Amino acid sequence: MPQALEGLKVLDFTQLLQGPYATQMLGDLGADVIKIEKPGSGDIYRKLTFFNEWIGGDESLCFLPCNRNKRSLALDLKSPEAADVIQRLAREADIVVENFRPGVMDRLGYGYEALHKLNPRLIYCSATGWGPDGPYRDRPGQDLLVQGLAGVVMASGQRSHGPVAVGTALSDQLGALHIVYSVLAALYYREKTGHGQRIEVNLLQSVLAYCMQDFFTVHNGGRSFERPDSGIAHPGNGAPFGIYRTADGYLSIAMNPWPKVVEALGEPDLLRYDDQQVLFDQRDEVFHAIEAVTVTRTTAEWLDIMLALDLWVAPVNEQKDVADDPQVRHLHAFREIEHPKAGRLRVTDIPFRMSETPGDIRRPPPLIGEHSREILEECGLSPEQIDALYEKGTVTTEALTPSPSQP
């Protein structure tokens, strides 16, 4: 099958999560992503993992999920020899993505101005935490810090228990999606006009845009969101919107006509709350009244009862059980790939269907500098020039040590 972004070359100077996840999304739809890493050690995310657990020897649970469909060139960007290589690559590239702290790429000689001069069709995207300038320019911009500053943390959880951060990387993923959004729009413009451009994406504004509805209400509605003191799931919503304990787990109940909820619960007394204002003002009391009933049956029993009444409800899954959910299985949301060191890996597949260009996982995450030699050959360097770069340590390729589980 053809790929939507086939033929596009992406120079990827990013590390950690936001940038690499963005370029993986471009690679998933066919772009040729060249990941430029530090010789020997590679992307610093390779050295971070969850629970201090590693697979295939020293492969990271953080790094592997966001670096498939890329080739790796391990090149010392501070060496004088790198300039020739980067310039050759930049002349042929369509897109550059980088997420160094502001100013670093300019100091290295690979800033927007320098590469734009070589290739005016280049789309050059810089990703930062707090933006490329301003009072927080030099502060560390990191997922949790951005969630907190942008107001997401104070909007989640129960008033009496303190605010709650999202237990998944929110800011980085939103930043990555905004890189893809802006870069692909710029690409359309370039196809029409021949002009590349400079793009600056930051985590902070990506999260603010994500919360646009909440800020709109806070700024124009004359009221602030206040966290409820129960499992009501949004500070702007009334009961029953929330997460309810059942006999064996949890159940989510979204907005629903109250009399139907009462019918499902089999507690006609609860009709006394049948008023939108009451359901908002007394939402915590209503929540506890509902939960007193939901704990008497299992989640599956409630789903049978409530779905038969067309209520908006769903099971609340543990992450480990999600892949076994019947709809998740039906959608083939996960698939397996082979990694030369870590073996067989189960990963999230392309998350949508495109009839003509479905996307694919063509490559597992690369070893450090796995493709250094082939990329340098494609740039037109001679075997002697390439050998010289390896000898100086300007370029490296990680030796493949198969994992013990491999034949």
Add this chain to the structure above:
Amino acid sequence: MPQALEGLKVLDFTQLLQGPYATQMLGDLGADVIKIEKPGSGDIYRKLTFFNEWIGGDESLCFLPCNRNKRSLALDLKSPEAADVIQRLAREADIVVENFRPGVMDRLGYGYEALHKLNPRLIYCSATGWGPDGPYRDRPGQDLLVQGLAGVVMASGQRSHGPVAVGTALSDQLGALHIVYSVLAALYYREKTGHGQRIEVNLLQSVLAYCMQDFFTVHNGGRSFERPDSGIAHPGNGAPFGIYRTADGYLSIAMNPWPKVVEALGEPDLLRYDDQQVLFDQRDEVFHAIEAVTVTRTTAEWLDIMLALDLWVAPVNEQKDVADDPQVRHLHAFREIEHPKAGRLRVTDIPFRMSETPGDIRRPPPLIGEHSREILEECGLSPEQIDALYEKGTVTTEALTPSPSQP
């Protein structure tokens, strides 16, 4: 300034949040978005709001933030007269986005096959909650329900307090960003080949993709994430990563070298935890030991102390205070627009910078059918034909009743 997506025409058959936010993102970068609404009542999101609060008479706090940069055509899709109008529009359109339940557009005669025949260059994106088929095909797919089923809820909050949903619309916003991602990639492919295609985006897989790192660990790391029993902010991380109470609010502390944290806290005793495994295994105990110190000073005092030591920390803002944060002000993340009924509104601006095509807010959210007549004229209908549609009620335009605060 030119716009990246200028000249593109989007037929927008969406309601509620996921679809409208996606087409707003296309409109923000210059696309001409034609929002097709039900005559008289419009998008059902216009009738939902937070806190039962309305502005400018009957304008919704939910609807307004996701419908700028669109023109509205109020047209009865079930009327026989609509077919001619939709066919005329589809012949000239580049992109269709719809989020009816699966099968509805086909029954109306405006499904992918029908419109593709009229215009093979069309990119036709259907957005659903659970996907276009499978066991949950006909169940209501809604933001909170998807968060719960996809495992996000069970990964957030404290073990002893029950799981927590994100207090902002997560699934809808991620679904919207995946619509933009796939549609813009398909657009590049169409520019190269002339071929449109069908795209199917759903909330469920959008959220699963967003959690790809967590699922990767659960499936390949042999361990599940377990919620901590303190303000530690991610189930896979150890202390100090978390949200800490201070004398006057909260402070977020990300990953940091432990001895530096201890130095900032001024409690050398805490060096006894200086081991990565201990900081993970005893994270709740460490959290409470840190918080016993952070409550003794204000957030501003801690920021001064900790930023001077280059620690990764940030203030935790209430949503109402975010716009006054110095960095948010510097970035001009919010701006004001004028709405004919609701007056001056403060909204989130384009969340990134593009040097050649910066995007703009050219139009406030439309009134219901505000542009019905001009759109029908552009389609080539005669004034008499248009009048006849209005007379039958097939097409409407909301009368402008200025808000009391307007001159």
